[in-house]
Amino acid sequence: MTDVTVVGGGVIGLTAARRLREAGARVTVIAADPPEETVSTVAAAVWYPTHQEADPRVLRWSATAYEEFTRQARDGVPGVLLRRTRMLLRAPLPWWTAAAGDVTTVAGEIRFIAPLVEMSPYLDWLARGLTIERRRISALDELDGIVVNATGLAARELAGDDAVEPARGHVVLVENPGLDTSIRDESRSLYIHPRSRDVVLGGTFEQGRGDVTPDPAEAAAIRDRCIEAEPSLRDAPVIGSRIGLRPTRRGGPRLERAGNVIHCYGHGGAGMTMSWGCAEEVTALALRIS
Ligand SMILES: Cc1cc2nc3c(=O)[nH]c(=O)nc-3n(C[C@H](O)[C@H](O)[C@H](O)COP(=O)(O)OP(=O)(O)OC[C@H]3O[C@@H](n4cnc5c(N)ncnc54)[C@H](O)[C@@H]3O)c2cc1C
Numbered sequence: 407m408t409d410v411t412v413v414g415g416g417v418i419g420l421t422a423a424r425r426l427r428e429a430g431a432r433v434t435v436i437a438a439d440p441p442e443e444t445v446s447t448v449a450a451a452v453w454y455p456t457h458q459e460a461d462p463r464v465l466r467w468s469a470t471a472y473e474e475f476t477r478q479a480r481d482g483v484p485g486v487l488l489r490r491t492r493m494l495l496r497a498p499l500p501w502w503t504a505a506a507g508d509v510t511t512v513a514g515e516i517r518f519i520a521p522l523v524e525m526s527p528y529l530d531w532l533a534r535g536l537t538i539e540r541r542r543i544s545a546l547d548e549l550d551g552i553v554v555n556a557t558g559l560a561a562r563e564l565a566g567d568d569a570v571e572p573a574r575g576h577v578v579l580v581e582n583p584g585l586d587t588s589i590r591d592e593s594r595s596l597y598i599h600p601r602s603r604d605v606v607l608g609g610t611f612e613q614g615r616g617d618v619t620p621d622p623a624e625a626a627a628i629r630d631r632c633i634e635a636e637p638s639l640r641d642a643p644v645i646g647s648r649i650g651l652r653p654t655r656r657g658g659p660r661l662e663r664a665g666n667v668i669h670c671y672g673h674g675g676a677g678m679t680m681s682w683g684c685a686e687e688v689t690a691l692a693l694r695i696s
Pocket residue numbers: 413414415416417418419436437438439440444445446447448449450451452453454541542543544556557558559560564574575576577609649650651652653671672673674675676677678679680
């Protein structure tokens with residue numbers, strides 16, 4: 407049995423750990439922060455390969471995850487939902503629609519079913535049965551055996567990778583007034599993603615900004631834009647707002663084996679979207695399955 411240490415307890419690390427265990431590895435996860443303090447918890451966590459280059463790897467990973475989340479929603483995995491989605495189009499059809507199941511184009515928008523994940527219950531489900539050590543490592547070479555580096559933004563230091571940088575994102579949560587269809591307009595950085603009890607209103611994407619300072623004016627502007635697109639949100643009580651730092655990487659995510667370390671980081675605004683595809687590939691690299 408192969409021993410694998412996964413560093414990182416966000417959606418990328420936990421998904422990889424789960425897949426590795428399913429494939430027969432003996433897995434330990436090392437995570438510095440509790441799940442509720444990871445950027446993964448902040449994510450709107452809707453399947454959208456957004457802000458990614460048209461890269462065949464991204465398409466492959468996203469397609470695998472789309473199928474897996476669709477299966478999980480049908481199996482009742484905690485937090486996993488499927489939502490009708492209207493994406494307003496002001497540009498040609500996005501390159502990734504080949505991975506998005508049945509896509510129809512209707513007067514200025516595309517429609518498809520998007521998997522959406524409520525991260526808190528979902529991360530708990532992913533972590534079930536895994537051995538998790540809560541500690542911060544200072545270097546990857548402290549660890550023996552096969553190591554998966556799924557440390558998101560921290561990979562900038564741990565892997566000495568200057569291509570990694572934060573992209574600040576701000577979302578507002580309101581009570582759900584009864585919506586069950588997602589709306590997205592990427593040209594205005596606008597999205598409305600109804601979950602079971604609340605609705606995630608987004609959002610901002612500030613490349614290179616690495617602080618999480620609250621900004622009430624920004625939150626109000628996000629809410630106003632969303633009300634304009636969906637007036638039924640006007641009376642929905644505000645629950646709060648969340649700010650997170652997406653782990654972006656120039657050139658796209660890094661997923662490769664270097665000696666005994668498998669790097670898997672830099673998923674930017676699409677970590678949930680690519681999670682299961684990346685986990686498959688990490689598993690193959692770790693266990694040398696071809
Ligand atoms: C506002 C917002 C909206 C988003 N919406 C979406 C969306 O709709 N769809 C989507 O797919 N994605 C979305 N994302 C992006 C998504 O959140 C990220 O791509 C994803 O969470 C990255 O996961 P990760 O596991 O790589 O990183 P993280 O969640 O940051 O996890 C990193 C882990 O590494 C651990 N770690 C770091 N350093 C060390 C160390 N030295 N020692 C031990 N452990 C360490 C941390 O404790 C943590 O457990 C959104 C992000 C934001 C901010």
